[in-house]
Amino acid sequence: MIRIQERRTAARLSAITAASALATVAALAAAAPAMADDGVQATYKGMASGQTNKVKLTGHGEKDIPAGLMNLQVKGSGAPTLSVYCIDLENPVGQGDNYAEGKWDDTWLGKRADDGGKVKWILLNSYPTKTVDQLKAATGASGLNESEAGAATQAAIWHFSDHADLDPGDKKNDPDVKKVYDWLVQNAKVEPGEGTKFSLSLEKDDLSGKPSDNPGVGPFTVKTTAGGKDITAKIKDAPAGTKLVGKDGKEITAKVGNGDELYVKPPADSKKGEATFEVSGSSSVDVGRVFKGVRNGQSVASQLLILAGSTPVKATADGTAKWATSGALPAFTADEKCDEGGVEITATNKGDEDFTFTLDGKQTVVAKNGGTVKQLVKVAEDQKYDIKIVGPDNKVLKEFTGVVDCKPASTTGGGGTPPTTAPAASPAPSGPELAQTGGNGSNSTLYMTGGAVLLLGGGLVFFVVRRRTAQ
Structure with missing residues (x-):
């Protein structure tokens, strides 16, 4: 993905979240997905509370890789915490790293439509959009807990984002994690209408x-x-x-x-x-918003993250x-x-x-x-x-200014997996969440009210997209 930093302060995006019933989400689901390049500014806060599982992946040696739901803290007083997964295994992420929204079409998600669509399906049909009890019933993983659900979801996402498989022969991989992982990988598909259109x-x-x-x-x-x-x-x-x-x-x-x-x-x-x-x-906005690392106002080659929750918003351009x-x-x-x-x-x-x-x-x-x-x-x-x-x-x-980052793996040799020692956990959101979008600089406006909305079935992502200009 190429991130173009804008020097012009006139443009901004704002969003206000509100609690909504499932009927509201269904009524708004016609809004099609895209990415907001001037959207949420956030800081990586490590694994979500209780997400302690590690997995072994084929081709990654003896590494125990932390896998599960992670947190991004949106910048601004009283701003919410976002639930995200990694979609870029070979690039690094660290506590305190800064992130900003990117466009779906400008990452590998938009170039590999089949893999990107299956990642979207996993986000809509696994934890936390689906509860642990729902996953137990669907997969037969009777002993599944939230940490294992998050690990299985992350591993299944890596299967499509980085073509990295859960090691079937490693006894350290929890049996319930493997059951959910196998079910997600085998059933993932590209749903009709799961494209990335402007809203x-x-x-x-x-x-x-x-x-x-x-x-x-x-x-x-x-x-x-x-x-x-x-x-x-x-x-x-x-x-x-x-x-x-x-x-x-x-x-x-x-x-x-x-x-x-x-x-x-x-x-x-x-x-x-x-x-x-x-x-x-x-x-309405749901899972699939992409977040790209930034440093000193410029994009950096870092681990791409993807939103795991949904909510209705108000957007301004x-x-x-x-x-x-x-x-x-x-x-x-x-x-x-x-x-x-x-x-x-x-x-x-x-x-x-x-x-x-x-x-x-x-x-x-x-x-x-x-x-x-x-x-x-x-x-x-x-x-x-x-x-x-x-x-x-x-x-x-x-x-x-910016940096070209079109591929999920680093080509400079500076990449890495998520930290082998999980960063200090921050509280896990009570359910799927989404922050409002905000502009770059002092004219940003951030508002968040209400609760999270569970999304049933296939949803579409809604974003504000503006052409990048600089002054």
Whole structure:
């Protein structure tokens, strides 16, 4: 997965959890899954309380590997604890490591759809989504406890994430763990509809134009799986007189829906300016959110973790519009391209003058009046990068930093298994949990209320996805 760190503080995601009955989850289950790259910021707190089992895996020598439910503590006063499993055995994780949400499609989960879908099935059909008693009845593991259920679930996930098998001949592997592991591996399947679709996003969240553009600077297209008109849109920070309008030029006063186009109308006589607005909506989120290690604001090659619980949330995403009467109006975005082995930079120019920039040693001209240029910057697996876009005056216009981590195993030799001595355990959540999503920096908003929701059957993951930009 490639993690692109954003320098622009205007964008944020917020989420509010609430207690919900199973009927509510069923009603909201139509929201399709995706990943939020600007989502939860959390700290690894070790194995959950009571998760003490270790397993032996084939191909891993004499190592006793701690296996079970782990905890991520969401940052912020009063923030909750997340229940997670490892989906990246060969990379390390340690007490106090920082984590942030990543996108499903930008990890091996999105590239190996069969394995990723089976991991999702395990999360939906094993501990803690299913109780220990339910697993006993399904598998015949009559002596199963919570620690063994967690170990079996983790081992089954590793079977698909890292192709690591529970050693059938090792007597240290608990018989009940083996029973549950075998049942999960044998029955895991890719459920119809278990794809990764957006639930709420802006197709483009950073656009520029001229103040005379009609109906305004845009379009910012709403992308959501929510039915009907259930998305709120409103101006946040903008010069006095700025309006958020539809494609008919009329100010938006009601809720919007999927495919609706939003435009920012600058105030009369404005020659240059900038405005931000937000869209928000509610749906249900369940297992499958991916967490990627970060250090000093940049992604690092570390163990990928995946969420093991579900809850309803409210999500918010921001858009930014800029305008000027004359000159070049360049804009840059960066997209993750694991299949192509790098980061694709897209440059656009809506101004009335051509714009020249230098990227990766190559000078490029972006034509005026809507010209677009794409350039792939090659980045090797596990390699850190710092991509600078330089203007004609040799000043850095935009900068994208991160690390390529597309594969579950480290290629640098610096990987490792979970700690052989389990870190100090923190209290286990009472049931499946999910924190709200939050932005990067001081404009993040965190709220959490209510309890966890058990999900019956196949659920879909709901996330806010925003295109990565940097300033």
